[in-house]
Amino acid sequence: xxxxxxxxxxxxxxxxxxxxxxxxxxxxxxxxxxxxxxxxxxxxxxxxxxxxxxxxxxxxxxxxxxxxxxxxxxxxxxxxxxxxxxxxxxxxxxxxxxxxxxxxxxxxxxxxxxxxxxxxxxxxxxxxxxxxxxxxxxxxxxxxxxxxxxxxxxxxxxxxxxxxxxxxxxxxxxxxxxxxxxxxxxxxxxxxxxxxxxxxxxxxxxxxxxxxxxxxxxxxxxxxxxxxxxxxxxxxxxxxxxxxxxxxxxxxxxxxxxxxxxxxxxxxxxxxxxxxxxxxxxxxxxxxxxxxxxxxxxxxxxxxxxxxxxxxxxxxxxxxxxxxxxxxxxxxxxxxxxxxxxxxxxxxxxxxxxxxxxxxxxxxxxxxxxxxxxxxxxxxxxxxxxxxxxxxxxxxxxxxxxxxxxxxxxxxxxxxxxxxxxxxxxxxxxxxxxxxxxxxxxxxxxxxxxxxxxxxxxxxxxxxxxxxxxxxxxxxxxxxxxxxxxxxxxxxxxxxxxxxxxxxxxxxxxxxxxxxxxxxxxxxx
Ligand code: HEM
Numbered sequence: 001x002x003x004x005x006x007x008x009x010x011x012x013x014x015x016x017x018x019x020x021x022x023x024x025x026x027x028x029x030x031x032x033x034x035x036x037x038x039x040x041x042x043x044x045x046x047x048x049x050x051x052x053x054x055x056x057x058x059x060x061x062x063x064x065x066x067x068x069x070x071x072x073x074x075x076x077x078x079x080x081x082x083x084x085x086x087x088x089x090x091x092x093x094x095x096x097x098x099x100x101x102x103x104x105x106x107x108x109x110x111x112x113x114x115x116x117x118x119x120x121x122x123x124x125x126x127x128x129x130x131x132x133x134x135x136x137x138x139x140x141x142x143x144x145x146x147x148x149x150x151x152x153x154x155x156x157x158x159x160x161x162x163x164x165x166x167x168x169x170x171x172x173x174x175x176x177x178x179x180x181x182x183x184x185x186x187x188x189x190x191x192x193x194x195x196x197x198x199x200x201x202x203x204x205x206x207x208x209x210x211x212x213x214x215x216x217x218x219x220x221x222x223x224x225x226x227x228x229x230x231x232x233x234x235x236x237x238x239x240x241x242x243x244x245x246x247x248x249x250x251x252x253x254x255x256x257x258x259x260x261x262x263x264x265x266x267x268x269x270x271x272x273x274x275x276x277x278x279x280x281x282x283x284x285x286x287x288x289x290x291x292x293x294x295x296x297x298x299x300x301x302x303x304x305x306x307x308x309x310x311x312x313x314x315x316x317x318x319x320x321x322x323x324x325x326x327x328x329x330x331x332x333x334x335x336x337x338x339x340x341x342x343x344x345x346x347x348x349x350x351x352x353x354x355x356x357x358x359x360x361x362x363x364x365x366x367x368x369x370x371x372x373x374x375x376x377x378x379x380x381x382x383x384x385x386x387x388x389x390x391x392x393x394x395x396x397x398x399x400x401x402x403x404x405x406x407x408x409x410x411x412x413x414x415x416x417x418x419x420x421x422x423x424x425x426x427x428x429x430x431x432x433x434x435x436x437x438x439x440x441x442x443x444x445x446x447x448x449x450x451x452x453x454x455x456x457x458x459x460x461x462x463x464x465x466x467x468x469x470x471x472x473x474x475x476x477x478x479x480x481x482x483x484x485x486x487x488x489x490x491x492x493x494x495x496x497x498x499x500x501x502x503x504x505x506x507x508x509x510x511x512x513x514x515x516x517x518x519x520x521x522x523x524x525x
Contacts, residue, residue, distance in 0.1 A: 092404065115459035263310040
């Protein structure tokens, strides 16, 4: 240590206690009110300075208009139009709610970069999700642990695996066609809200596909009836501690109930496969993969060498239900509305559906048939583009992330890639706000623009169920088109977007169904 340094240290150690003493004396001279006001001012200034620093050069209010809370009240009732204004305000924009700093990306390339930046980001979940989905759940894994677990699940959603689940899914579709017709009949064929019915059919379809016949009708009804409690508990803004009789408490109770059912189903699937049974659902397929892997030694099989416990399987199945339920219900609502409003589209679907069945409407659905549903598939793709169920996917920044050459997202910030703008990019999709299934013909600009197709995300967390969605919806809309006639009552709110985890028509979808003869088109009551 040199002389100057020792002198400086001596001076500062000597000065510190006296400075502290005078500060203490000053504070002691202040009244309680003065202390509170001073603390409040410090917090307010710190909140604004920290916001301005994190914001840097990106779009967003120059300072927090509502100190501390930011636009918290708006976030309780999110509006599509407000989101859109935010995306239009810049490639990167920000808001700050309480201590959470949120950065939103609205361009295709930045969004893709975020989805793929595993070094810097990981999916962001609300605090209470860890309690409801359980801390050891695979969805909370990151990096290599996540990639390895994903590899063991990917095999459950290949086209070949999905073909095995189709027969039981078709049974559910048949049952619900009758149910919807009866429901409309009970309401004298007057338009009725079908938002809840769509959620129920999708829940029943998922549960049958995931758990096969191990889950009973009563159990399906119970999970389908109560599932909305889980959605409500996992809303972005919710109290992080589970207090009895609050939304989060009901949500956890429902999730625990569903996982108990899934645990029993998992054991039955294990027994079925051990006895040499063929897989007919996701759980069977998982047990079969584990069973077959025992005799193989390639890298992918090694991941399945260990026995996944019933509890673990039940937790993974619950995440699949959780990931699928809202997004699939959103797609169902828009698809039934859009097709009903466009009789020319419905007529073409019907024509194709008869054609792929060789003129026999009662032929059971199989994978070959689905592969030939070119037009039906284009209608589903266009619905997903026109009304993408998931608008944004929240990620959290693990370490300072240079998102662009001019902006680094700070560690701890929420970073949200947006999907909607890429899917309404006029450079790729001419008249992006029009519904045009033909834009998806093979070789077209839209079908070649793979980078814009962000409906299911991209990168290591890309949607596990994307192929399942395309197959399921082709079977679903195909059968309903052949065997039912449904009418949609258009209201001024039908085309407006309501945000409820995913997106839905603002009038909750007014429909009525009648039974239809698939060959003559004759309606019966
Ligand atoms: C129309 C329906 C659906 C849409 C639009 C959709 C969309 C998405 C999106 C945008 C993500 C985030 C991807 C990312 O971060 O890169 C995701 C993840 C996921 N989805 Fe879907 N999804 C749908 C249906 C389903 C279904 C039916 C399943 C059932 C198996 C499912 C299972 C998952 C899972 C497990 C993840 C998390 C994957 C991971 O973290 O590795 N999704 N989905």
